[in-house]
Amino acid sequence: MSTVVGEVDQHDDHHHHAPSGITRWLFTTNHKDIGSLYLWFSFIMFLVGGSMAMVIRAELFQPGLQLVDPHFFNQMTTVHGLIMVFGAVMPAFTGLANWMIPMMIGAPDMALPRMNNWSFWILPFAFSILLASLFMEGGGPAFGWTFYAPLSTTYSSDSTALFVFSVHIMGISSIMGAINVIVTIMNMRAPGMSYMKMPLFVWTWFITAFLLIAVMPVLAGAVTMVLTDKYFGTSFFDAAGGGDPVLFQHIFWFFGHPEVYIMILPSFGIVSAIIPAFSRKKLFGYASMVYATAAIAGLSFLVWAHHMFTTGMPVFAELFFMYCTMLISVPTGVKVFNWVATMWRGSISFETPMLFALAFVILFTIGGFSGLMLAITPVDFQYHDTYFVVAHFHYVLVSGAIFSIMAAAYYWLPKWTGHMYDEKLAKTHFWASLISVNVLFFPMHFAGLAGMPRRIPDYSIAFADINQIVSIGGFAFGLSQLIFLWVVIKCVKGGEKAPTKPWEGAEGLEWTVPSPAPYHTFDTPPEVK
Amino acid sequence: MSIKLITALTAMIPMAAQARSQLNLPQGVTEISNRVYDLHMTIFYICCVIGLVVFGAMFWSMIRHRKSKGRKPATFHENVKVEILWTVVPFLILIGMAIPATSTLIAMEDTSEAELTVLVTGSQWKWHYRYLDSDVEYFSLLATQREQIENKFDKGENYLLEVDRPLVIPTDRKVRFLVTSDDVIHSWWVPDFAVKKDANPGFINEAWTKVDEPGIYRGQCAELCGKDHGFMPVVVIAKEPAEFDAWLAEQEQIAQREKEEEQRLLAMSMDMDELMELGERVYLGSCAACHQANGEGIPGVFPALKGSPMALNDMQGHINIVVNGKSGTSMQAFGNQLSLRELAAVITYERNAWGNDTGETVQAADVNAFINE
Numbered sequence: 001m002s003t004v005v006g007e008v009d010q011h012d013d014h015h016h017h018a019p020s021g022i023t024r025w026l027f028t029t030n031h032k033d034i035g036s037l038y039l040w041f042s043f044i045m046f047l048v049g050g051s052m053a054m055v056i057r058a059e060l061f062q063p064g065l066q067l068v069d070p071h072f073f074n075q076m077t078t079v080h081g082l083i084m085v086f087g088a089v090m091p092a093f094t095g096l097a098n099w100m101i102p103m104m105i106g107a108p109d110m111a112l113p114r115m116n117n118w119s120f121w122i123l124p125f126a127f128s129i130l131l132a133s134l135f136m137e138g139g140g141p142a143f144g145w146t147f148y149a150p151l152s153t154t155y156s157s158d159s160t161a162l163f164v165f166s167v168h169i170m171g172i173s174s175i176m177g178a179i180n181v182i183v184t185i186m187n188m189r190a191p192g193m194s195y196m197k198m199p200l201f202v203w204t205w206f207i208t209a210f211l212l213i214a215v216m217p218v219l220a221g222a223v224t225m226v227l228t229d230k231y232f233g234t235s236f237f238d239a240a241g242g243g244d245p246v247l248f249q250h251i252f253w254f255f256g257h258p259e260v261y262i263m264i265l266p267s268f269g270i271v272s273a274i275i276p277a278f279s280r281k282k283l284f285g286y287a288s289m290v291y292a293t294a295a296i297a298g299l300s301f302l303v304w305a306h307h308m309f310t311t312g313m314p315v316f317a318e319l320f321f322m323y324c325t326m327l328i329s330v331p332t333g334v335k336v337f338n339w340v341a342t343m344w345r346g347s348i349s350f351e352t353p354m355l356f357a358l359a360f361v362i363l364f365t366i367g368g369f370s371g372l373m374l375a376i377t378p379v380d381f382q383y384h385d386t387y388f389v390v391a392h393f394h395y396v397l398v399s400g401a402i403f404s405i406m407a408a409a410y411y412w413l414p415k416w417t418g419h420m421y422d423e424k425l426a427k428t429h430f431w432a433s434l435i436s437v438n439v440l441f442f443p444m445h446f447a448g449l450a451g452m453p454r455r456i457p458d459y460s461i462a463f464a465d466i467n468q469i470v471s472i473g474g475f476a477f478g479l480s481q482l483i484f485l486w487v488v489i490k491c492v493k494g495g496e497k498a499p500t501k502p503w504e505g506a507e508g509l510e511w512t513v514p515s516p517a518p519y520h521t522f523d524t525p526p527e528v529k
Numbered sequence: 530m531s532i533k534l535i536t537a538l539t540a541m542i543p544m545a546a547q548a549r550s551q552l553n554l555p556q557g558v559t560e561i562s563n564r565v566y567d568l569h570m571t572i573f574y575i576c577c578v579i580g581l582v583v584f585g586a587m588f589w590s591m592i593r594h595r596k597s598k599g600r601k602p603a604t605f606h607e608n609v610k611v612e613i614l615w616t617v618v619p620f621l622i623l624i625g626m627a628i629p630a631t632s633t634l635i636a637m638e639d640t641s642e643a644e645l646t647v648l649v650t651g652s653q654w655k656w657h658y659r660y661l662d663s664d665v666e667y668f669s670l671l672a673t674q675r676e677q678i679e680n681k682f683d684k685g686e687n688y689l690l691e692v693d694r695p696l697v698i699p700t701d702r703k704v705r706f707l708v709t710s711d712d713v714i715h716s717w718w719v720p721d722f723a724v725k726k727d728a729n730p731g732f733i734n735e736a737w738t739k740v741d742e743p744g745i746y747r748g749q750c751a752e753l754c755g756k757d758h759g760f761m762p763v764v765v766i767a768k769e770p771a772e773f774d775a776w777l778a779e780q781e782q783i784a785q786r787e788k789e790e791e792q793r794l795l796a797m798s799m800d801m802d803e804l805m806e807l808g809e810r811v812y813l814g815s816c817a818a819c820h821q822a823n824g825e826g827i828p829g830v831f832p833a834l835k836g837s838p839m840a841l842n843d844m845q846g847h848i849n850i851v852v853n854g855k856s857g858t859s860m861q862a863f864g865n866q867l868s869l870r871e872l873a874a875v876i877t878y879e880r881n882a883w884g885n886d887t888g889e890t891v892q893a894a895d896v897n898a899f900i901n902e
Contacts, residue, residue: 063688064680071756071827138829144753150730151713151755154857155653157830239731245714246729280596282606310716310751311727312708312734315638319631326623330616337615340583343590345603350591358591362584369576376626378633379569381725382554385716385751446552451720453751456759458678461688462551505602 026121029113030519031098036416037120038095039409043485045087045127046402050478052080057474060467065458073457074142075134081145085263086170087127089397092405093266094119094177097205100412101181103510103517104199106190106526111183119176126169133159133166144455146256149237149248153229160230164223171216178212181205190509192528196287199508201269203290207297208265211258214301218255222248246311253304261300264396265293267364267404268335271357273508274411275339278354279346280505285338292331292338299328309380318377325375329368336365351503352426356407359434360400367395370445385455388448394441398477406433406484413491414498418516421491429487432480439473555720558742558767562723564633572626579622637723640735643705647696651708651715651728651750653859654757654818657866658696661707665780668866669694670814671760678760690747695764699773700740708734712859716752719765725751740767755859756830757818791869791893798892799874801881808878811871816879819859824883831859835883844880844889848899851876864900869893 019027028034055076059067068076098116102109110116134140138157141147152160185206189198198206225248228234235241237248268289276283283289305313305321313321339361348354370392374380383389406429413421447466452459459467498515509528513521556566594600648659659666672691676682685691698704708717710728718725722738740746748763768776799807813822816834820826824835834840839847851872854862863872876891 063684065678066680070759071830074753074756074758136829138827142756148714148753151753155713155755155859239729244732246732279590279594279602281602281604284605285607285612287607288612310725311729312732315635318634318638322630322634323627326627329623330619333619334612334616336583340586340590341608341611342606343587343594345600345605346590346594347596347600347602348591348594349596358587361587365580365583369580372576373569373572376568376572376630378565378630378637378723379572381637382565382569382720382723384725385718385753449554450551451555451748453718453749453759455753456749458689458759460690461684461686466551 027117029109029117031102031110031113031116032416032517032519034110034116034120035095035097035099038091038098041120041123042088042090042092042095043488045083045091046481048131049080049083049088050481052076052083053474054478056080057471059457060459061471062468063459063461063464068457070457071139071142074144074455075140077455078141078144078147079130079134082130082141082167083127084397085145085259086167086174087123089263089401089405090174091123093205093208093263094174096201096266096270096405096408096412097177097181099416100510101184101202101205102188103415103513103521104202104508105185105188105193106509106522106528107184107188108520108522108525110180111188112180115176116180119173119180122169123173126166126173129162129169130166133162136162146252147223147226148252149226149229149245152226153237156230161227164227167223168220171220174212175216178209178216181209182213185209190522190525190528196290197528199269200272200283200286200289200293201266204265204267204269204272204293207293208262211262211265211297211300215255215258215262218251219259222251222255225251246308249308249311250305253307254301256307257304258297258300260393260396261296263401264364265297267360267401268293270404270408270411271339271360273506274353274357274407275342275361277411277503277506278351278357279343279348281342281346282507283338284341284344285334288334289338292334295331296328299324299331303328306375306377306380309377310384322375322377326372329372329375332368336361336368347505349504351410352421352423352430353407353411353503355427355430355434356403356410359430360403360407363395363399363403363437367392367400370395383448385453386448387444387452387454390454391441391444391448394444398441399437403433403437406430409484409488411503412510413488414502415510415513415515415517417492417495418498419491419495420498420502421487421495425483425487425490429480429483432483433477436473436476436480440470440477441473443469443473557721557723558740558744558746559722559738560741561633561637561738562721564629564636565723568629568633571629575622575626640705640737642703643737644702645699646705646707647698649696649706649708649717649728650711651717651754651761652711652861653713653755654750654761656692656696656715656717656761656763660777663777663781664784665777666784667694669696669764671762673760675813687747689760690749690762690764692762692764695745695766697766697768697773697776698738698740699770700743700767701770703737703739706736706738708736711861713754714752715750715754715761717748717763718751719746719748719763721746721748722765727752743767743769743772760818787868794870795894795897798894799870799890801877801890804874804877804890805881806874807871808874808876809882811867811875812878812882815863815867816875824879824885834879835885840879840885841887844891845899847876847880848872848891848896852896852900869896872896 059073136159140159141163143152143156225236229236235243237243237245272283302324306325374383410426443466447463452463500514501511554566554569556563646661648661650657656669669692672693673689677684708726708728710730715728716725717728724736724738726734726736744767746765750761819831820834826833852864854860870893873891873893873896880887880889
């Protein structure tokens, strides 16, 4: 992607005098540069968080303790989760938003370019602090990414202060990114582009941004209370001082559940762009897609306690949260049906973006089924905190969110770099990922049902075979992602020249500008009819 | 002695309850667990049917409507009737699922009219059981040897799922569990009963079961509770009511005798070798999980005892922290977990092991005097 500028300089670019070298990236206010920074950063974090997953899977390859001690194992599960959620998935979506939203709505840049620069550049500091805490005496955070009190307060090591600080920075970055998205979409659409003409990726991000602004401050409140409980003698979560440890979970999941949708709504937008393009047919039910997204976002505020059925709630509350949670499957189902109806009687071809999008629809739906099962409170008592849950959220996050990010990367790489990626290599990446991701996560359902709790470094010998298969799938999935890195580097460096619109059925303003997209696009807004 | 008895009994009870499926939820041994299992299977099958229809349509399109077959795309992109249909039909299916789920849930949460109540208390990393209507209480610790965990010995059949003293409950009687915690949140889980309840410090949760078949049932702590979360199993033995009553009466007698025995032993003092031998055993069972077998702890998490000023100089402070714990840390109060003899021995051990050679001994009478101060 760094070749963008060199390419662009050959185009006419009369008013662009960008600094070169590192200062170009440090001081940039260009949405495309910042988009690339976000995407590269998230990929690095994906590899860092992934290598922690490899440590986890290596330890779990056999029963018994072989490689790491339980305390370090807990640090690995904790930091793996934090990095994948806040460092890999969320920045990748923000990177895609930066690159694509201005081009999709015909705007010259994001509305608040300096803030854009800042919201990216604080992220490396946040994650350096988090990763550095692993090397402190007593180790890094070891209380799970959900940092339940009092494990994270009274019983945690002193790296907790660094954890709290880094989460604050991540939160500030997300909120600034979200404000930027909303302001851009509300003010900078090209003439004629009404809300109901916006591409679905723009719509889903618009709604996601509101979710971010609503819940990131709640997370900030939660970590601050953890900080004051641990260091300043407050008792928000300590019964001895009049507090309640379960209160922590209510606050955390009031953030946490909308957060889950923050990590999947933009995926819906991506898939809603790719499936029509490769089916050569308009998206089925555009309006219902928009309403379904809004409905999911609204419901996401009413379901948080389904993460807490075993904490001992009144029956009435359990019923309320069970019904609301089940209800979410209705708008989610509408989306899946719409994608299938889009493909129906289309003219389908199977380039890599489409393959990832199709895998997304199937595997995300499987994750949705296990989600529906988890919603049923009486059965959730059995599933809760087992590998069944681990399987469920990895299906929606890895073969859901991450597959959609891969699909997006392949779909727009020609636009970003001006080159076609190596289709053969990309298909190898796809098939390797598809097979290994299922070997990795599908057997986890069985382990969970048979009774294996999550977050344990060692297990009963009854689970030995399943864990061995899962670990092999894990190593294979990890290695497969290096193929992706290779494809991207190869594509940035060169390759077949990409036309303005490389995909026959693609629609949208981004395909009206040359490939690679010039450094500045839509200085004069296009007219949308 | 009683521990050995229970371990021997444990080995003799038929293993019928253990032949559980390794790929699916156990059906379990209570009416509730069977209802839960049926609910699980029903919803699973509904999901399979929906999946078959949706993925079937998808694969049909992928096979039949390909560009490589020269298909020209249709132009339709909405159909209000179809869209209403696939909003309403899933909604009706959900109502069909919600009805049995609601009635099962209400039955699960009805803890009234229990015939026996057991207080279950989690702490890092063990369970404590107290029979509220009688004088019986004890801790239940992981019984798997460290050598098995460290791969020095072969792993046994119930690796990580065995304890020194299981909970014993009667069959055919409604047993109520009050669940709480002394430190962080734990979760008490027995899959065969479909009971999983969080143990929250400072609060008490309720759950219940009524077991149909005698047997041994195994579960684990389900909520991340720190370093040894993976090493605090739950084992429950269900006995016929008459057998259970006899067992409980015997336990009461044993508890009474142990108390008397302890008072008698106060007058006797042990020599250094005896103290060190018992102390090492107690240390490895109760202290080594945090302070480590070599007494060096884990820097920044669990303090070292080797060379610590308290273990070298401050004997009263040392007795105090072992007996009463240290609030706001993981250091538990062992005063109610260990006998006076064991407390004396372990304190002596900590003051003389790993080069801490103070040469001082602590006797049961010293600990008793401290407690009664």
